Amino acid sequence: MQNVINALRVLEEVADRQPVGVGELSRALGLPKSTVQRSLRTLHEAEWIRPAAGEVTRWQVTTKALHVGRRAELGLRDVALPLMEELRQRTGETIHLMVPEGDAVVLIERLETDKPLRIVLPLGIRLPLHASANGKAVLAFRDELPVELPSYTGTTITGRDALAAELAAVRARGYADNRGEWRSDIAAVAAAVMGPGGPVASLSVSTPASRMPDELRPEYGKLVTEAARKLASAL
Amino acid sequence: MQNVINALRVLEEVADRQPVGVGELSRALGLPKSTVQRSLRTLHEAEWIRPAAGEVTRWQVTTKALHVGRRAELGLRDVALPLMEELRQRTGETIHLMVPEGDAVVLIERLETDKPLRIVLPLGIRLPLHASANGKAVLAFRDELPVELPSYTGTTITGRDALAAELAAVRARGYADNRGEWRSDIAAVAAAVMGPGGPVASLSVSTPASRMPDELRPEYGKLVTEAARKLASAL
DNA sequence: TCCTCTGTGCCGTGTCACGGCACACTGTGC
DNA sequence: GCACAGTGTGCCGTGACACGGCACAGAGGA
Numbered sequence A, B: 001m002q003n004v005i006n007a008l009r010v011l012e013e014v015a016d017r018q019p020v021g022v023g024e025l026s027r028a029l030g031l032p033k034s035t036v037q038r039s040l041r042t043l044h045e046a047e048w049i050r051p052a053a054g055e056v057t058r059w060q061v062t063t064k065a066l067h068v069g070r071r072a073e074l075g076l077r078d079v080a081l082p083l084m085e086e087l088r089q090r091t092g093e094t095i096h097l098m099v100p101e102g103d104a105v106v107l108i109e110r111l112e113t114d115k116p117l118r119i120v121l122p123l124g125i126r127l128p129l130h131a132s133a134n135g136k137a138v139l140a141f142r143d144e145l146p147v148e149l150p151s152y153t154g155t156t157i158t159g160r161d162a163l164a165a166e167l168a169a170v171r172a173r174g175y176a177d178n179r180g181e182w183r184s185d186i187a188a189v190a191a192a193v194m195g196p197g198g199p200v201a202s203l204s205v206s207t208p209a210s211r212m213p214d215e216l217r218p219e220y221g222k223l224v225t226e227a228a229r230k231l232a233s234a235l
Numbered sequence C: 001t002c003c004t005c006t007g008t009g010c011c012g013t014g015t016c017a018c019g020g021c022a023c024a025c026t027g028t029g030c
Numbered sequence D: 001g002c003a004c005a006g007t008g009t010g011c012c013g014t015g016a017c018a019c020g021g022c023a024c025a026g027a028g029g030a
Helices: A002-017 A022-029 A033-045 A064-069 A074-091 A133-139 A160-173 A214-234 B002-017 B022-029 B033-045 B064-069 B074-091 B133-139 B160-173 B214-234
Strands: A049-051 A059-061 A094-100 A104-111 A126-128 A176-179 A186-195 A198-208 B049-051 B059-061 B094-101 B104-111 B126-128 B176-179 B186-195 B198-208
Touching: A002 A022, A002 A033, A002 A059, A002 B002, A002 B033, A002 B064, A022 A033, A033 A049, A033 A059, A033 B002, A064 B002, A064 B064, A064 B104, A074 A094, A074 A104, A074 A198, A074 A214, A094 A133, A094 A186, A104 A133, A104 B064, A126 A133, A133 A160, A133 A176, A133 A186, A133 A198, A186 A214, A198 A214, B002 B022, B002 B033, B002 B059, B022 B033, B033 B049, B033 B059, B074 B094, B074 B104, B074 B198, B074 B214, B094 B133, B094 B186, B104 B133, B126 B133, B133 B160, B133 B176, B133 B186, B133 B198, B186 B214, B198 B214
Parallel strands: none
Antiparallel strands: A049 A059, A094 A104, A094 A198, A104 A126, A176 A186, A186 A198, B049 B059, B094 B104, B094 B198, B104 B126, B176 B186, B186 B198
């Protein structure tokens, strides 16, 4: 089913570059223009994409994917939400639920703080394993480190030895933290939710850097660790 | 590209029925088992689905669709978010941003109240045009009514004449409301965001029925109408 | 043991996806 | 005005591979 693979790759590429036309997609994917064109027509027929406003030759995704995607990890979310509520009540800050997927963690649910200055990440966003609290919480219970350790800010941990030491500290402490390692103004603490074969998710408290001084971290850390433990046993 | 159409139908059906196996899908879609099986394999290869926990023969969707879907209506969301923030500050209630898609409105962004009793609808959910505040706000500026008007609760408007009268009132008032017409314990007021060729979105304030007495509706109504107008002119 | 469900594997037929290429159109530089 | 470098669209011969019927293996249940 090569054409299905192609069509799905085209769909993902449209999502990344929208609004976008045949030529650019063809170059980006290394596929012949005719193939891309056929995929676009088919995706349009299936109503997964539509022409961008005004133009007829550039495409954007519809809400079809959102509709399918909201079913992802449905069970996990249902169980996690009450615990996330409680965590938000106790901290007053934004709570994230993420799952590991390949070389990243994916945000699948969030509850926001009511403070005016806040972190707003879109559902579905992928964060790097080595440069996010949730990622490090998961990574601490994996055997292998990511192949690449790209740097995002001045505090991103890019050395393999340094990362290994950090992960050992995470295991000792029970929770992971993030000191502006992905975005310099975002801080977080996170704890992994353990399943039978390793971490299946992770919970975090995310705040602007200004609202998470060092002395607050152990407190938040204890709360997320506790919530993650409850979630694990509820599954 | 019949097989792409098939594969996408299979994907949607998996999302609806997960965790689900070949046989059930084959029957639900009216496709031969072999065809469904091939689609499943391909979708798995492309990492849009994965075997359900434990079992090898039942499938569920991954977060891939979520990742693609979050790009839907990206521009609209970016512009709308600050206005939604303001609306939430002023009302203290949950704010929804929806877009019309076919015979429904689709939730593409939400900001939640911090009150413990609250409405939580998943992103991507589709609500009926004739039985939701957002739907009626949109419908008021369309030429045709939906073909079917199914009833959800005791207050759902199911008569075509009654609906037409209600929509006339919406146009006169500037905003639509919902008095438990989809779920009996949910109330809302909504206003359409007008584009050049008709409504392109709508904003709503949604609360538990107990928190929206009649005397509050004009106030909320005025706020959403104002926000929708600002959003329309910002686009 | 038989029957009825699962899900998987095989294979002959012929459809239709592939991808090269030509073409229409638009905007830019000279 | 002309050439040229971009768009996106359309056509078509070749042959790969999707289709779908069917057989089969395994798991319950009666």
